[in-house]
Amino acid sequence: MILDAGFLIAVDRGEFTARSFLAAALQEGAVLRTTAPVVAQVWRDKSRQARLAKFLGTVEVHDFTLTDAPVVGELLRRSQTSDVVDAHLVALAFRLLDGILTADTPDFSALTSHLGPRAPHIHPWP
Template sequence: MNIPYLYDAGALIAIDNNDRRMWARHSLALEEGRDIHVPSVVVSQPWRDSRRQVLLGKFLTGCQVEPVGLEVAKAAGILCGKAGTADIVDATVVVMAASRGAIIWTSDPHDIRVLIDAQDIKPAPVIRTV
């Protein structure tokens, strides 16, 4: 069984910037048969122009872009309150990763760690830096 990955905006920005290390990680994950999740709200952070972001568009076809439902939205809001933060997108990443047992790929490990610590679940999601 492969542990799924969940990408935050940092992973998508790295791909949009044609970061070879991120492409290699993603390609290996696909070869391993990992499920790769991206909350739909995460796509909003780096997405600006479909004409310029062809690579990012292709990348997303290899991911499960998932809508954020009411219960996840509520849980993300509660988590922001517990952590004393305001970034609901990062909180959504943590909530969704925790529910899937996913490894979080992020460019903001500190921000994600604060949210994971506030969530206080065991085992906590693993963080990997882009």
């Protein structure tokens, strides 16, 4: 499962819904992933984000690479959107055949709508 910023914020705040989701994901053996740009969206102060820092140690964090850039740009053109971070999550999910957990389902639906049957499944959060 690819995690968007909203879930990381919920983890950082210690929200019950995030803790419940994590317990279920661990029980199922789910692999949790996010991207470095998503981490940049939510990271503000190491001294106040110990919970988030600890959680990030258990998650696969994928960099934004030069290989990703053309794919992200093409997604943005085809969807007529402009959020590079969201498009990168979609590109990663598409490449890994994984779903996306997000509170921004309309934005992600726009990015995935033209990808056909291999489009990543969008899981609403919370």
